[in-house]
Amino acid sequence: MPPPNTPEGGVTAPTSPPASPTPSQPTSPLTRSEIAELSLPKSSILELDYQSIEYIGPVDETLLCPICRTPFHSPITTPCGHTFCAGCINRALELQSVCPIDRQPINKTRDYCRLPLIVKDQLDRLKVKCPNKGCDHECLREHLEGHYGRRCEFTPVRCPESSCTKYIARRDAKAENGCLHQEFTCRFCEKVLTWEECDDHYDYSCNGATARCEECGKQVMRHRLGKHLSQDCPEAEARCKWHAAGCKVADKRRVVQEHEHSGCTFEVISRLIDQRAEDREMINDLTGRLARLEAASSRRRRPRERREPHNESSLINGSPLNLLSTEATGASNLTRNDDMSPSSGFADDDGAWASPEDYMLAQFERIEGQLEGIRKKMMEMDAHQSLGLLQTTARVNEQLAELGSKVGVLNMHTTWLMNMQRQSHTQQRTASTSTGPPSAGISHAGDTSTTRAVSSETGVRYQAGSRRSSSDGRGEHPPRL
């Protein structure tokens, strides 16, 4: 029995690993897919490595995986509530089937649960830089996959040479470039490098022999000499920046630079030329777009022609007679044909709409024409209606006037008759003063009967009454008509 804490020198009795209460099964669907995701390069591009992404701005500590210390990538939460990257926790569980934080047993098959979407959103909104060297793209993390996988020119893709297993930036992976992983020796420093590294090497790390510029005596990297002479060397021959615009100044670079700084007259011209070039480019661009639109609209127009073959045929013939005949064919088509004709006249001229805008404009005009037609018809109808009304009412008015006059005539007749009767009464009364009162009784009865006779026209009776009273004074004169 060895004393406590004594190392077993020869590892004679390895302690058996503690039996995990829930034996791990690396064959769960979830885990298997995640393991596959981690270990297999799925496509021809190098898998995006979330651990080497640079994040912009501070990242909340709570969003960091406790194992890899980077913001979670496809996080997974254990039943004890701790969250890890799927890759990290899987790796940790290969060794021990317990939660790395509180050592609670974990069964990979059963116990994993996905993270709440809100945390996923938080992760998606982190701002990141593209991990590719040379690319300075910045975006939200959820968009990085798309940028990296499809758009970034610097994403490492499989070398176009089938025998080569290395990766190369997407922009350089062209079949005509061949394999850029072949090695060669640097001309200047004898270092062995691949074509892929070539640019970097020349620009930064080549410590090959320097060369002395013959013009200015400066030491420059040999492979930079050409560039130095053509761009930097103050003693080398140079032409004015605006020589393309016609400036003839050509001298040593420093002289030329002085000339440029003091104001070359050709600068303005050069600007104008540039402006013109820009304009031309724009014009070309617009022409191209127009052509594309024309093509597109003619394609779009074809189905329309098929849809209204009968309209088109009449329109293509273009004769108004045809139009009329079509109008005669059906009442429903009548208005349509009518309205189509002004706009489709334009279509006849060049066979196709110049652009969707033109097409829309024509449609608009057509609708406007239709509206105009409707308005005219409304007006017409309105006029017709009021005329008809006028005619009917005029007749009624006439009749009314006629009736009125007839009533007047009747009135007069009645008055005249009543007066006549009254006169005859007074004559009788004067005649019967000698005969006695019984005759007065008779006259009274006669008077009431007369009143009853005219009672059908009340107004007339009153008139008659008033006439009677006024005519009392006039005595026995007969009434005037």
Place this chain on the structure above:
Amino acid sequence: MSTQFAAKRLSKELSKISSSLPPGIELVSADNFEEWLLDIRVLDNNPLYQNQTYRLKFRFGSSYPIEPPEVVFVKLPDRPIPMHPHIYSNGIICLDLLGQQGWSPVQNVESVCMSLQSMLTGNSKNERPPGDEEFVRGNRLRPKDIEFYYHDNDV
């Protein structure tokens, strides 16, 4: 791939350690992602460790942090091996945290240093583990290959 994993995690830790470390812990060197050196001191007045600084050597395998780093005390003229019933005189530390079973990938260099600090702080026995001399003489194994018995949990 796993080497990269370790390197990435270590570079994260390094950038954190370089900016701030708890009192009594100092980074001595971290030139690569295989071996780091740190100094630790015990902060309270424990007479066993007063006014002394100890040098720790971390060695990281390619599967760090899934697997524990190898942590030992290093003896230098001004850096003794602390006296502790779980620390052998050759610097090998018997701590369950550093074994396969006790290790957890959420641990890191800083947390290991702090654990060791507290392990020393809490100790009052001025002694080496039993069988120290024999072990130091006979052991040719790397610390991770040694099977320790973690019997007593009181120190």
